[in-house]
Amino acid sequence: MFSESLPELVFYFNRNCPYAQRTWIALLELNVNFQPREIELGSDNKTDWFLSLNPNGKVPVIEQGETRVYESLIVNEYLSEISGNKLMPSSAGKRALARILMARCDSHLVKTSFSYLAHKSAENLEKEEQLKSELEAELRFLDTVIGESGDSYFLGEFTLTDIAFIPFFQRLAVTLPAFKNFEISQNNFPHLNRWLETMASRESCIQTAMKAEAIKEIYARFLKIDYFKKIGVAT
Template sequence: MSALVLVSHELCPYVQRAAIVLAEKGARFERRWIDLADKPDWFLAVSPLGQTPVLLVDGQPVFESAVICEYLDEATGPRLHPQGALQRARERGWMEFGSAVLDAVAAFYGAPDEVSLERKRAALRERFERLEAALDPLGPWFAGERFGLVDAVFGPVFRYFNLFETVGEAGFFDGLPRVQRWREALHARPSVRDAVRPDYPARLTAYLLARGSALSRRMAGTAAPA
């Protein structure tokens, strides 16, 4: 087995994808944490885009989360992608959809005012309605009984909503039983649970409060003393 180092930022959902796949593979790896606000020179030398994650394989960098996940799936067993070419293409498409959902999540928590916040909420809801139609009807995973790369992509997506709900931002999954079942299964999966540090909720809360967005102001109001 090659020596693996996952260069990570504590809040990056794309890092979490790679960590989930590494855990599903049972691979031994080192986490090397960095501050993206103060990027060290060694990191800039291995990350052409200056972003996390980067996977160092015997010192050689692999960057971009989807590429990292695909590399790990090809290099180590058990395979998380399906065997058929058409099925793999379909799941790759839904992995890209997962990235679009993450963009929509960021647009939601970064919305500057209440009107924009509600508009971004509606856009997120529309994406989850699309997922409801795409999910295997029996579950628990995207494609049924097989945990795959699409599941690894969406584990970090749903983690945001655990926090959103604690500050009163609920209802995203009402009437979407397949999505809700999938979310609960991912929440309980050890590889998903352990992809972040124990203090992740506190760090995410602090990050969102500091955004100065409409959601930040709602959270501050929720947290204010009675």
């Protein structure tokens, strides 16, 4: 159980942010009592009071007494640790693999998927195929990892690794068909698609998910202004 001796936890987030959704899911899975404070990205996060919490000006941020933690993967490890390490594997080797995969989510899946989404196919068809191939290769890699676990989760049990990936896959399930005519479910990724089905049934993922129409609306606007390239998550 979450320690009742710790001060109240305040969760600063924006419901449209996949990184903040990671922490939202972790909080729900750990049954942590928290006070949510939604902020407006582009305005609230540029204020002095928020920058005093996180000088990077990003969500999520959690504040617990004198403790302030930011960067979603670090926040989630903190939450897991103070809750008895419930969302990390018991063995050191698997914990290391969990961290490797979580880092890979941001360095590979996010980069390849947003680069593919952001590319305007009419400008360069050869690059379009290259970016698609890079995304497919990453999806195959993840499919293999899940398959090697022998289970429906990345590491054979539900961990922070699954939480790290799911917000981005929820968005890709909407944006790839809408903007690229690409359906993950219709490609040969059996283990990955089984994982997606399993995650879709978890209450924490359902409760924190964005509506499909909201995803399409926001991403259409982002793609129009090359937002992903501007913030450095697409090439």
